[in-house]
Amino acid sequence: MAVYTHVPGETLAVFIARYDIGDLVAAKGIAEGVENSNYLIDTTRGRYILTLYEKRVDTADLPYFLALMRHAAEGGLPVPRPIEDREGAALQDLAGRPACVIEFLTGISVTEPTPALCRAAGEALGRLHAVTADFKDIRANALGHEGRLKLGAQCLPRADEIDPALAALIESEMAFQAAHWPADLPQATIHADLFPDNVLALGETVTGIIDFYFACTDARAYDLAVMHGAWCFSNDGAVFYPERAEALQAGYRAAHPISEAEAAVMPVLQRAAALRFLLTRAWDWLNTPADALVTRKDPMAFARRLRHLREAQ
Numbered sequence: 001m002a003v004y005t006h007v008p009g010e011t012l013a014v015f016i017a018r019y020d021i022g023d024l025v026a027a028k029g030i031a032e033g034v035e036n037s038n039y040l041i042d043t044t045r046g047r048y049i050l051t052l053y054e055k056r057v058d059t060a061d062l063p064y065f066l067a068l069m070r071h072a073a074e075g076g077l078p079v080p081r082p083i084e085d086r087e088g089a090a091l092q093d094l095a096g097r098p099a100c101v102i103e104f105l106t107g108i109s110v111t112e113p114t115p116a117l118c119r120a121a122g123e124a125l126g127r128l129h130a131v132t133a134d135f136k137d138i139r140a141n142a143l144g145h146e147g148r149l150k151l152g153a154q155c156l157p158r159a160d161e162i163d164p165a166l167a168a169l170i171e172s173e174m175a176f177q178a179a180h181w182p183a184d185l186p187q188a189t190i191h192a193d194l195f196p197d198n199v200l201a202l203g204e205t206v207t208g209i210i211d212f213y214f215a216c217t218d219a220r221a222y223d224l225a226v227m228h229g230a231w232c233f234s235n236d237g238a239v240f241y242p243e244r245a246e247a248l249q250a251g252y253r254a255a256h257p258i259s260e261a262e263a264a265v266m267p268v269l270q271r272a273a274a275l276r277f278l279l280t281r282a283w284d285w286l287n288t289p290a291d292a293l294v295t296r297k298d299p300m301a302f303a304r305r306l307r308h309l310r311e312a313q
């Protein structure tokens with residue numbers, strides 16, 4: 001469930017009238033997503049997405065995210081373009097929250113991707129890296145190497161409330177990452193959260209790359225490592241699908257090279273990515289009130305991935 005901020009219909013109609021996109025004819029809250037409130041907006045001229053940014057998104061970062069989406073869309077990628085109102089403003093204030101109307105893209109997100117879709121998604125990431133190579137804005141990754149170690153230390157004291165062996169796993173991986181994280185990889189603009197639920201597809205064609213709200217500047221190859229964890233395991237993390245991983249990497253290489261140095265440290269980056277999602281899920285698991293609207297994601301699904309990656313080395 002992800003409509004945290006409810007906007008009355010009459011307020012929405014007045015809001016949409018600021019734009020040159022036709023009159024509001026329907027608005028529905030979108031259940032998917034966890035971070036922000038999203039509405040599907042139909043007007044007399046087309047369909048749009050209205051996002052109200054909730055507390056975990058720093059308002060100061062919004063111009064970066066919107067500029068990045070615009071840059072990627074102008075580069076020919078299926079990325080939603082932020083829509084400007086008649087005065088040229090894309091970033092708005094609605095119901096006390098920062099808000100933006102963006103293009104609606106067709107397609108559905110799958111939960112069990114085929115190797116062919118993994119290939120297409122890998123290629124989409126490679127194209128994103130190619131198109132954003134000249135995107136100049138910089139945003140530090142709050143969940144980069146240092147951020148992961150900090151969050152790990154915050155999760156450790158209560159991690160065993162989730163699973164009796166979890167603290168030991170986190171502590172051991174933090175030590176490994178502190179010793180092995182490569183500081184000298186090429187930096188780039190990365191999506192940083194390109195899970196299957198953030199890729200829209202029709203059949204095996206990618207029609208949308210969405211949810212840029214973790215995008216940042218970090219090791220380019222780390223973005224592929226995030227996708228490896230998100231796309232190449234069963235959802236519970238119990239089964240690894242090598243054919244998906246091969247397809248993902250082949251697709252990426254069709255659009256962007258992977259250097260020898262990046263390939264050599266990929267196992268470390270994959271473990272770092274598994275740790276990142278294990279930690280944010282563990283933190284949310286321990287700190288989300290039982291009556292919260294949002295469904296917590298299972299941290300153990302990424303603990304299993306991390307164990308698999310550690311054993312495979």
Ligand SMILES: Nc1ncnc2c1ncn2[C@@H]1O[C@H](COP(=O)(O)OP(=O)(O)O)[C@@H](O)[C@H]1O
Binds near residue numbers: 032034036104197208
């Ligand atoms: N531009 C878009 N076109 C079509 N559907 C979208 C678009 N943006 C978001 N959605 C829909 O809204 C859902 C939640 O969006 P998302 O950006 O992932 O939210 P959150 O940041 O809260 O996780 C997506 O799963 C998708 O169904």
Ligand SMILES: N[C@@H](CCOP(=O)(O)O)C(=O)O
Binds near residue numbers: 198
């Ligand atoms: N992909 C992350 C959670 C972020 O959720 P999103 O809906 O904004 O992609 C996870 O799976 O832990």
